[in-house]
Amino acid sequence: MLLFFTPYTFLFLSFYFLFLLFMFSCSNFVIFWVFMEFIILIFMGVSYTLFLNNFSSLILYFLLQTVSSFRILLFYLYPVSILFSMFVCIKLSIFPFHFWFINICYRFPNFVLFLVSSFHKIPIFLIFLIFSPLYNFYFIVCSSILTILISGAIMLRSLDFRAIIVSSSVGNNSWFLLSSFVDFFSFILFFSVYCFFLILLFIEIGVFSKPLVSSLSKGNHLLLFYVIFIRGLPPFPIFFSKMYILFSIIAAYSFNIYIFLFVVSSCFILIGYVYSLAKYFTHSFSSQSLYVI
Numbered sequence: 133m134l135l136f137f138t139p140y141t142f143l144f145l146s147f148y149f150l151f152l153l154f155m156f157s158c159s160n161f162v163i164f165w166v167f168m169e170f171i172i173l174i175f176m177g178v179s180y181t182l183f184l185n186n187f188s189s190l191i192l193y194f195l196l197q198t199v200s201s202f203r204i205l206l207f208y209l210y211p212v213s214i215l216f217s218m219f220v221c222i223k224l225s226i227f228p229f230h231f232w233f234i235n236i237c238y239r240f241p242n243f244v245l246f247l248v249s250s251f252h253k254i255p256i257f258l259i260f261l262i263f264s265p266l267y268n269f270y271f272i273v274c275s276s277i278l279t280i281l282i283s284g285a286i287m288l289r290s291l292d293f294r295a296i297i298v299s300s301s302v303g304n305n306s307w308f309l310l311s312s313f314v315d316f317f318s319f320i321l322f323f324s325v326y327c328f329f330l331i332l333l334f335i336e337i338g339v340f341s342k343p344l345v346s347s348l349s350k351g352n353h354l355l356l357f358y359v360i361f362i363r364g365l366p367p368f369p370i371f372f373s374k375m376y377i378l379f380s381i382i383a384a385y386s387f388n389i390y391i392f393l394f395v396v397s398s399c400f401i402l403i404g405y406v407y408s409l410a411k412y413f414t415h416s417f418s419s420q421s422l423y424v425i
Contacts, residue, residue, distance in 0.1 A: 144177040148251075155255055161263050165205045168255040172197050175252060179244045189239045193248075196232060197223060204259070211266040217275075220267065223256055224305045227278040234286070234298050245294070246334045249301040250327045253308060260312040261319060269313070273390045276306035277397045297333070307374055310394075314380040322373045329370070374398070 151171050158164040172194065179190050200223040207216035220226070225233030237248055259265060283303030287296050304326060311318040382391060 138181050141178060141181040144174050144181065148174045148178060152251060152254060155258055159262070161208060161259075162205075164255075164259070164262070165201070169198070169201060171252075171255060172201070175247065178247070179240070182241050182244055189236045192232075193236050196236075204256075208259075208263075208265050213266045213268045214271060216265060217268040217271045220256065220259075221272070221275050224253070224309070225302050226272070226275045226305055226309070227282060228275070230279060230282065230302050233302055234295075237298050237301075238294055242334055245297065246330065249297065250323075250330055253305065254323070257308055257312040257319060260309070261316050269385070270390055272309060273394060276309055277390075277394050279303060279306045280394075280397045306394075307377060310381055311377045314377060314384055318377050318380050322370075322377060325369050325373050 148171060151167050151174065155164060155167055155171075158167065176190065176194055180187075200219045203219040204216065204223065207219065218229075222229040237245055240248065260267070280303050283299040286299040287303075307322060308319065311322045378391075378395065385391065
């Protein structure tokens with residue numbers, strides 16, 4: 133069954149992307165924050181036109197986003213670096229505030245899930261790129277390291293395709309944050325590569341499809357290819373964009389223990405995925421059932 137876009141959906145989407153483009157040129161933080169809240173409201177309008185059930189998840193998402201946005205405004209105007217960093221982590225679902233995103237967004241329709249995994253993240257990263265707020269770099273880096281490890285563990289243990297997409301979105305938030313600490317080019321490079329293949333993935337699974345659960349079944353190699361790409365295994369382009377971010381952040385902050393741990397955690401996930409792929413293809417081309425890894 134298909135979810136049909138209504139005229140209201142297209143109207144909301146037009147204003148959504150129009151406000152998003154405006155935010156790239158906004159230099160006043162308060163005005164920027166107001167437009168960020170407008171984007172949340174417009175996103176709710178888009179989601180409302182596509183949701184067929186489970187409005188409670190949508191309302192809960194809106195409340196968490198709004199409360200964290202208000203606290204970000206407060207601790208930007210009255211700088212408290214650790215609190216500002218904490219509410220950024222809540223808004224982006226960075227560890228230890230990641231489970232809410234996984235539990236809520238798992239139930240979203242495919243197109244809404246695509247928006248929250250890509251374009252809806254842009255405003256919060258633009259805050260770092262445009263306004264350079266007072267934040268606790270080491271707190272965010274430590275949270276990002278643990279986010280990568282946890283999201284990788286979830287992806288390795290699950291063959292539920294929607295769970296893999298959501299947890300991958302959470303894990304890639306860490307890379308988006310690091311890129312926003314470097315420069316605009318690093319962020320746009322990573323976002324463009326990530327978003328392009330995310331679009332291809334959602335086209336493959338059906339952007340407009342209604343079912344809330346899609347699984348990686350035996351022999352479904354094309355979907356697996358997109359999963360591998362989004363996670364950033366070499367030699368795919370997203371791997372090289374991540375390497376560019378790492379080299380840039382080392383040049384900006386020098387190589388320290390936090391960046392070393394970030395690199396080690398990323399390597400751990402890559403090794404785990406090689407192991408996961410070996411198990412997948414072993415079972416895929418055998419007569420045995422495909423077990424959950």
